[in-house]
Each structure stands twice: as structure tokens, then as C-alpha cells.
Amino acid sequence: MTWNLPNILTVLRLAAAPGVAIMFLYFARPWADWFALVLFVSAAITDWFDGYLARAWKQESRFGAMLDPIADKAMVVIALTVITGFQGMNPWILLPATVILFREVFVSGLREFLGAQAGTLKVTKLAKWKTTAQMVSIAVLFATGVFQHEFLDRVQGMDAAAIGAVLDGEVEDAVGLSFYFHAEALTWWIGTILLWIAAALTALTGWDYFSKALPFLRDAPRGRT
Template sequence: MRWTIPNILTVLRLLAAPGVAVMFLYFNRPIADWFALVLFIAAAITDWFDGYLARAWKQETKLGAMLDPIADKAMVVIALCVIAGLSSFGREVMDPWILLPATVILFREIFVSGMREFLGDVAGTLKVTGLAKWKTTAQMIAIAVLFAKGVFEHHFLALAYGLGPDMVERVLSGQEPDLVGLNTYLTLTNLTWWVGVGLLWIAAILTLLTGWDYFRKALPHLKEPL
């Protein structure tokens, strides 16, 4: 195994995946949301850099080729589990706007990974398409935006708790001046929520399309001999 800079970046991204979840065990919110957001964005950036550097420096290795998709999937799967869990905080049921697309994405990743394992060496001939790269990009951006939503939401709730419900109502209705930026945090919370959810549904649709495309290409290798 060659420990090149691209490979080291890939390993760091792989280690950052569980770190996103661990943040919520050792830090209170919204500090945990901030740490998870920064860690996830940093890991997503290395996803582009390690591949670019490996090609530019001609340092593509088998280790990198194996770990890169694993790191991508680990980042997405763990982050989605965290976001889905946080979406049920203070509720009796989980938020379907998050749970449904997250379920689609998780199902596809498990299905395709299992099919790749079954196909063995043949799986290497089924190249990653441009649509699959857009799918990964949409997933990464959606997750980052939803982590940002958690940051803005908890800043809003902290301010609202300090002001009290009556004052919050007067500030939001314009009866009192907004000296602490309550309206700003509420607007950012709503904006990042809808943008994040919209992107997550787009990612789920792209996930289905790429999963079907992979299955279609794999079908000739799954047929029984006559």
C-alpha cells in the first residue's frame, strides 16, 4: 500500500464519518451542530481534492480506489442517520420529509453495495456515471444545509427562551424592535430547512435513477446459464 497524500486525505475523510455522530455525544447543541457542520464540509472538500490530486500527480492506487467510495458512503449514511434522529427530537414521530428520502438513499446504497460484492471483478467494469457524481454532490450539499439548519434553529430557540414567549411574539409581529436578530435566525432556519429538504429529495430521485441504471447494466451478468 502506498501512503500518498490523496490516500491520507481519503483515510481522514473515512475517519471523519463517525466523528460527525460522535460530536453529538460529547457536545451540547448548537455547538455539536457547528462541529458536525464544519467536519462534514471539510470531509466533503477532501472528496474532491483527493481525486483531483491523485490524477494530477499520477498517484492513483488500489487503496484509494477501494477507500474512496467507502468513505463517501460512510459520510452520507452516518450523517443521514444523525439528521433523521435529530428530526424526531421533541416529536412523537420522525419527520417524513427527512425519513422518506433518507430511506431511499440508504436502501440504494445497501442494494448497490451488495450487488457490487456479488459481481466481484465484473463490478469494476460498471463505471461511475456523471449522474452518479451529481447524486453524490446533491447528497453532500443537502446534508450540509440541514446541519446548518440545526445551527440556526438552536440559536433561535436559545434567544426565544431568553426573551420569553410574550416578547418573542411581539418581536416577530413587529411590535417590538428585534435587537438580537430573532427574525434573522427564524428566516435562516426556515430557508435552510426547505432548501435542505428539497435537495435531499432531489438526491433521493437521482439515487433511484442511478441505482436502476446500475441494476440494468448488471443484469446481463446476473442471468442464469441456459
């Protein structure tokens, strides 16, 4: 194992994956949402940098090639688990998240089964777009949690009529309720749409990998007796 900068960034990204969930164990919301968002975005940025630096500096290694997809999958799986939980098992989130999680487990199992032939399942450009869509959608949905709890913090002690009056413009919005209310709704819709797009790309790449692996899954014909 070579401890160059690209590999260090990959290891840090892998360590950040459980850190996203841990934020919600030790911090109250919205601070947990803020920390998880910053940690996730920072880790996602390293996903581009470590690959770029490894190629530019000619520091590509077997260790990095092995760990990079594991770090990506760990980030996505853990982040989606957290988001599904704090979204209250919303079917608009749960369904695409299930497709993504199923595909990641399926392809990982497929690679393990193929062993030496796993090289046939090379990462495609579509798979890279899939990963980008996953990362962006998850980051936007973490932002939804930030805006939601910033809004809830500001309406403590207010009844529904008072909140409605502020949102309708009848009362001065001194604490930015309207901004956080609309920001929550906007990021939820954008994040959800992007998550469905990511799920569609995930399913397509999963089918592509399965099609490429199919010749290796067929049993050899039995000889005549």
C-alpha cells in the first residue's frame, strides 16, 4: 500500500462515510444536518480530486483502485440510510433509495462472484454520471434537513395562525421564516427529482454490468455419456 495523496484522500473519504451518521448521534439538529452536509460535500469533492491527482501525478495504484469504489458505495449507502430515516420513510425517497441500495449490493456480489473475470465490469461514463447524480441528490436532501430544522427552531412558541400570518406576508418576517420554508420545499423537490434520476441511471448501469457478466454465469454444457 502506497501512502500518496490520492490514496490518503480516498481513505479519508471512506472514514467520512460513517461520520455522516455519527453527526446525528452526538449533535442536535440543525447542527447535525449542517455538519453532515459539510462532511458529505467535502468527501464527495475528494472523489474527483483523488482520481484526477492519481492520473495527473501517475500515482495510480491497486490499493486506490480497490478502495475508491468501496468508499463511494459506503458514502452513498450510509447517507441514504440516514436520509430515509429522517424523511420518515417517505415513499418518494424510499423507492429510489431502495433501487440504488439493491443495485450496489447486487453489483458488488457480482464482482465478488466473477473473481478474476471482474475486470469485465469496468466503470463506464454512465456509471460516473450515476455516482455524480447520487452525490448531488444526497447533498441537496441533506440541505433540506438543514432548512427544515432552521425553520422549526424559529417557529418555537408560535401557533399555526402566527406562522401563517408571517408566511402570508401579513406580519413582518423578522427571523427569515419565509426563506427557510421555501428553501426546504425547493431543496426537497430538487433533491427528490435528482434522486429518481440517480436511481434510473443506477438501474441502467446495473443492467449493463449484468449483461456483460451473463456469459460468465452460464453453466458449461455437460458432455455426452
